Amino acid sequence: SQTIHQWPATLVQPVGSPLSLECTVEGTSNPNLYWYRQAAGRGLQLLFYSVGIGQISSEVPQNLSASRPQDRQFILSSKKLLLSDSGFYLCACGIITIKETQYFGPGTRLLVL
C-alpha cells in the first residue's frame, strides 16, 4: 500500500520569505499527485495536480507554484509568502480502484506572520 510523506509537520515563516514543502510517495508508481490547502474549519481547496513528471496543472491563481522533479516527489513553493498563505497543506496521491481514490499525507501546518 502507498505511504505519503510530508515535511515539515509545522512551519512558522515571516511574510515575504520563501517556501518549499516536499511530498514523497512510496508504494506506487506513476501516481497522480495533488496539493490541497485547508483553512481552519473549511473544506479542501485543490491547488495543483500532476499526472506525471514535469506536468503541473494549477486550479487557482495564487502566490504558489508546484513542481514534480521525480515520479514520486511533489514540491510546493513560493518566492514570497503572504499572510493569506497560512493554512494546512496536504499532499495526496491518487490510486486507481474502480475510479481514482485519493490518499493523503499527514499535512504541513503553515503559519505566516
Next chain:
Amino acid sequence: QKEVEQDPGPLSVPEGAIVSLNCTYSNSAFQYFMWYRQYSRKGPELLMYTYSSGNKEDGRFTAQVDKSSKYISLFIRDSQPSDSATYLCAMSPLDSNYQLIWGAGTKLIIKP
C-alpha cells in the same frame, strides 16, 4: 450555491448512539461518492466510497447514496469516543479523475 453542502456542526452525541452525517449536492453528473475522516491536525483518511446509487456497509459504517434527491449519508452505529473527528464528503463526476468536489466537513463529538 455551493456544489456540495455539508453542515459544519459540531454534532455532539452520547457514546453508543447512531450517528447520521449528510451531504447534499447540486451536480447530477456526480457518480462517485466518498467519505473521509479527519482527526485534528491530521490528513484525511478514506473511510468509504460508493459508485452511483445504493448502500455500502463496512463494519459499523454504512454509506448511502440517493441520486434522485442528490443526497448522501454516512451512518455510524454504536458510536465510540474514537469516532470523534471531522467527516468530509467528496464526490466526482464519472469522466474526471481530478475533480473531487469537497464538502466543508462536519465535526462530530462522541461524549463518553
